[in-house]
Amino acid sequence: MRQTTDGSGTHRETTPEIPREPAALRAYLASFYGRPEAASLSPWQRVEMALAHRPPDRVPFDFWAVPEVWQKLRAALGVDGTPAGDETVLRLLGIDCRMVSPRYVGRKARLLPNGTYIDAWGTHRRSVSNEFSTYDEYASHPLSEAETVAGVLRWDWASPDDWDVSGLGEQCARLSAGRRYHLRYEVGGIFEWSWALRGFERFLLDLAENPSVACAIVDRFTDIYIENTVRVIEAAGGQLDMVYTYDDVGIQRGLLMSPRMWRKYVLPRHQRLNAAIRAARYPVKIMYHSCGAVYPLIGAFVDEMGINVLNPLQPRAAGMDMARIKAEFGDRLSFHGGVDIQRTLPHGTLDEVRAEVRERCEVLGQGGGYICTSAHYLQADTPLENIIAMYTTPRELSADVTRM
Numbered sequence: 001m002r003q004t005t006d007g008s009g010t011h012r013e014t015t016p017e018i019p020r021e022p023a024a025l026r027a028y029l030a031s032f033y034g035r036p037e038a039a040s041l042s043p044w045q046r047v048e049m050a051l052a053h054r055p056p057d058r059v060p061f062d063f064w065a066v067p068e069v070w071q072k073l074r075a076a077l078g079v080d081g082t083p084a085g086d087e088t089v090l091r092l093l094g095i096d097c098r099m100v101s102p103r104y105v106g107r108k109a110r111l112l113p114n115g116t117y118i119d120a121w122g123t124h125r126r127s128v129s130n131e132f133s134t135y136d137e138y139a140s141h142p143l144s145e146a147e148t149v150a151g152v153l154r155w156d157w158a159s160p161d162d163w164d165v166s167g168l169g170e171q172c173a174r175l176s177a178g179r180r181y182h183l184r185y186e187v188g189g190i191f192e193w194s195w196a197l198r199g200f201e202r203f204l205l206d207l208a209e210n211p212s213v214a215c216a217i218v219d220r221f222t223d224i225y226i227e228n229t230v231r232v233i234e235a236a237g238g239q240l241d242m243v244y245t246y247d248d249v250g251i252q253r254g255l256l257m258s259p260r261m262w263r264k265y266v267l268p269r270h271q272r273l274n275a276a277i278r279a280a281r282y283p284v285k286i287m288y289h290s291c292g293a294v295y296p297l298i299g300a301f302v303d304e305m306g307i308n309v310l311n312p313l314q315p316r317a318a319g320m321d322m323a324r325i326k327a328e329f330g331d332r333l334s335f336h337g338g339v340d341i342q343r344t345l346p347h348g349t350l351d352e353v354r355a356e357v358r359e360r361c362e363v364l365g366q367g368g369g370y371i372c373t374s375a376h377y378l379q380a381d382t383p384l385e386n387i388i389a390m391y392t393t394p395r396e397l398s399a400d401v402t403r404m
Contacts, residue, residue, distance in 0.1 A: 018388050022078030025388075026092060029077075032392045033061070033094025036179045043096035044241070047182035050368040051285060051308065051334050058395035059365040060096040060182070062336065062373035068133040068380035069387070076384055093391040097371065098181040100171050100240065102232060106162025121158050121188065123196045133380035141199040143217060152216040160227040165235035172239035184242040184287070185232050187225050190269045191247040194218045204257070207265055215265065222269045226276040233280040242285040242309070243277050245270065250292020253318045259296060267304060274306050287311055287336060291376065295319035302333050312337030312375045313364075322363050334369040339390060341374050346381045350389045357393040365397055 019025045026034075036043055041057050049056040065073075070086070077092065079085035090098070109120045116126040116139040126139040146152050172183055194217040195203035206214035225245075233240055247266060249256050257266075274286055287309035288301055296319070301307050313335055314320055322338060338360045339345060344352055357372065364370035372395070378387060 018385055020076075022076065026077055026088075029092040029094075029388070029392070033058075033395065034092040036091065036094070042180045044176070044180035044182050047096050047241070047371060050365075050370060053331070053334070053368045055365075055368050055397065059361040059397065060371045061094055061391065061395065062097045062371050063090060063093055063095045063378075063391075064373065064376075065378035066133055066380055069378045069382060072380075072384055073387070094395075096182055098175045098183050100168060100175065100183050100185050100232075100236065102163040102165045102168055102235070104162060105164045106158060108156070108158055108162065120162060121193055121196075122156065123193070138196060141197055141202070143197040143213075144199045144202055146198075146213055149212055149216040152213055152220065157220060158224060160224060160231060163228060163231075165231045168232060168235040169237045169239065172236050176239070182241050183236075183239060184244050185229070185236075185240055186244045187229050187246075187273070188221070189245070189247040189289075190218050190221050190225065190273070191249065191266050193221055207257070207261060211265065218265070218269050222273055225273055229273070230276055230280050233277070233282055233284060236282070238282040240282065240284055242287055244287045244289065244311075245273060246289035246311075248289075248291045249297065250290055250294040250314075250317065252292060252316070254293050255296065256292070259300075262297065263300070263304075267300065270305050278306070285309060291317070293318040293320060295321075295325065298325065298329055298333070302329060307333070309334045309336050309371070311335075312373075314342075314375050315340045316342050322360065326364050326366065326369075330364075330366070330369050334371070335364050336371040337373055337375045338364055338370075339372065339374045341376050341379055341382070345374060345386050345390065346379060346383070348386065350385060353386045353389040354393045357390050361393075361395060362397060 019028050039057060041049070043060065046056040046058070046060045050060050073089050074081060074085060077089060079088045104120055106120055108118060108122055111117045116124060118124055122142060124138065124140045124142055125136045127134050128137050143152060143155060146155070175181055175183060194214065198206065198214065198217060203214055229243060233243070247270070249262055249266060255262070277284065277286055285308040286306065288305065288307040289311045291312060291314050298310065301310060310333055313322065313325070315322065315338060339357055344356050361370070361372055
């Protein structure tokens, strides 16, 4: 047996079968959290309360997934890939957050004759398929041969003008029409996109042996991100709630670099970006993403980088104990993510998925401070049933938990 809610928090017992027919599945999801108008709080209010470390009516939820998962959900729910169809998916899953993005109008992104492509930031990529899905890998590194700072600066860099922000106010209003959602804008990674242009090994060697070229790349990216992000915030006219920055500096069992090197080369650029975000005309929260075993840096993420929310809390990485992290940092930091995509979601039973989601809500959601979602993009090997189980697990916390 399982519990459902009518949207107001009232539970009832039903059978555990997940319907296969699209109309029945839509009705099934609507009986849980798929009718935001029936809840006592709007999605925006729910997230804002959580980020203010006050217990909302239930833990807010978010969603991020690779394209193949989106296709799987659209087919299961009988909707198309239009914005309206994707909005139906998010609404039925009870997602409290939405992403906004300016329109790309630049000239850099292009397909090459050999089937590889240059993306908007100038990285060179190729599509590689496996048994489940298609991913974009690096085909080459355009700045791998740069020998001087002047050579880096002469390169054909992307420009903030490549993104048209003029329609962002209307986009925000449209996304929150009828029921206000929590709106977020994603900024690129400074360290990650820099090594993408230089080459991972070459970039790390640069930092150790001759950092001038590497620093020129990260500083150029930082400058572009600052101008781009401030333009987005101002164009949204106070309707944007959060900016999402990232840089993977952790792996499964440790950090990609020493804390000393991170503090010298990566932290100052994020401090400069975050200072510009905080100085913008309209206030927004800052969410930072790093996969891996980043526990040793969490204190610095809060106290020195100045973030409000940490994502994605990779639970199987070394040292990423959720109860410990919540106990140490939960009074001044919120969390986003946490549900395991390495084993539980792709390979776990329905009961295991529900148990982990419930545990994350109870531990990380104590007193607010948590947005529940997967610990990275849901991958294409994740069964549809496990996705549905995740988003139909009860989100309301007991009185005992909310008082802790």
